[in-house]
Amino acid sequence: MEFAKTTISTKEALPMDILPVFCDIDDFCQFFEPRWKRRRLSSGERHRDRAGCLCLSEVMTIIVLF
Template sequence: MGTTTIFCQSDEFCKEFEPRWEQHLLQSSLKWRRRQGALCLSEIMTIMVGFHLSGYRTFKHYYLNYVLRYQRGYFPGLVSYNRFVELLQGSLVPLCCFLTSRFGQCSGISFIDSTKISVCHNRRIGSH
């Protein structure tokens, strides 16, 4: 699945989700500035889904070594890694709802492979 496909799906989801989500949020007496950030919510979600589809083990390596180097054309307003991690907290609920909406239908038949995996050393049992 390509970056453009993931972005289009998440952007369509965000167009429907964000107005409904803001209706359910509690109102505060404090005035909040609602400035548009460098990255929109659908771009943040696209990067997160791309990480889970990639082979990287840590998000930091994925963001620094792949997104910042090779994905600048897709995300012109990229921010630093530290700022992106700060932006993640506001995208957790929409991301979970997006992933839940993308579940497939169960056919009723599930296969579970219960064969043993041979371990070369007892210290590596947890990683297999």
């Protein structure tokens, strides 16, 4: 059994430029994240605060484009 191979060019898959979207989201995250960390309530338990592999703006860009 053979499957048909289909290729999708980048222009078809992403009709818009993602760099401006990422820049806007990153600007928002640079403003919002420090304020959010200062104001969030503590549960009294210790939690890790280590950065993940992707920054918040990268994750949000992926979610917005999805």
